[in-house]
Ligand code: ADP
């Protein structure tokens with residue numbers, strides 16, 4: 001019998017939710033109230049190497065070449081505990097990770113981070129998990145990480161079972177499905193670092209926002225319509241649904257007590273610019289969405305890109321625009337290496 005492999009490297013990308021995950025029916029198991037839907041992005045990525053090492057006194061977490069202590073390291077250790085229990089190992093592990101984009105700024109570093117960690121930690125411990133099992137595991141590190149296991153367009157099924165066995169992400173449409181579609185990520189200057197994890201913030205929405213119940217009632221139909229609009233590559237249906245969902249997400253955040261406000265004045269000006277861009281023509285040409293952060297993702301079609309960029313030039317405070325496309329899911333790299 002060959003000795004188990006002790007080290008593995010995985011890469012995973014963040015995703016942007018088109019139908020948001022916001023609120024858990026079971027916090028301990030990370031079970032959401034509603035199914036969500038996202039696009040896994042190209043170009044942005046986390047690369048994580050896990051090495052099990054019996055000579056270490058405890059787990060070590062190195063992020064972007066700096067050793068991490070405190071809550072972020074504790075979260076990684078708790079996640080490793082799950083893998084230790086699955087693989088029946090007791091060794092500490094060294095986790096070395098690099099993100100090629102800023103953390104805690106609304107670019108979903110926790111999604112790519114825990115997707116890459118789920119892959120690298122299990123593979124290095126000698127476990128071979130299906131995509132579905134990896135998704136269920138990644139979910140316990142960060143809900144949105146369950147979706148970053150897969151590439152392209154991904155649906156995270158909320159499931160109904162109390163034990164969460166039917167709660168995992170599934171690939172919906174391939175990354176190449178709609179070649180005309182692009183995501184311009186507007187990096188907003190002066191975006192504050194997030195103070196409260198989304199997983200905590202969302203539960204204050206569940207318990208205090210008077211708009212939350214109506215949202216839960218509306219999401220399933222919106223998700224079905226979005227899936228169908230995407231399948232048909234229909235911008236007239238797709239763009240308005242993305243905006244509708246984002247506006248509702250923002251509304252339940254703003255009606256949370258105390259209110260959750262993730263946007264800056266630049267973010268808000270961007271949303272207004274996109275609305276004006278669509279109002280100027282009979283057909284919608286773009287859609288905005290944002291997560292719990294100030295950066296704004298703008299989806300458009302290649303043929304509208306130049307006009308859209310001209311419109312955005314008038315918005316002050318946009319530091320950079322990343323042009324992203326749907327990308328691949330989490331994958332193992334043949335050899336360990338630095339990102
Ligand atoms: P973001 O908006 O970047 O997703 P989150 O609050 O969701 O912000 O996640 C940021 C947290 O995710 C960080 O504080 C850190 O604990 C964790 N994180 C970020 N990058 C990684 C990584 N590569 N591996 C493991 N955890 C990570």
Ligand code: DP6
Pocket residue numbers: 016017019020021022036110111141142143144145197198199200291292
């Ligand atoms: C607004 O999965 O990032 O991005 O467990 O705190 O990392 P943590 O929560 P997380 O919450 C995602 C919230 C969202 C919507 C979404 O991605 O579906």
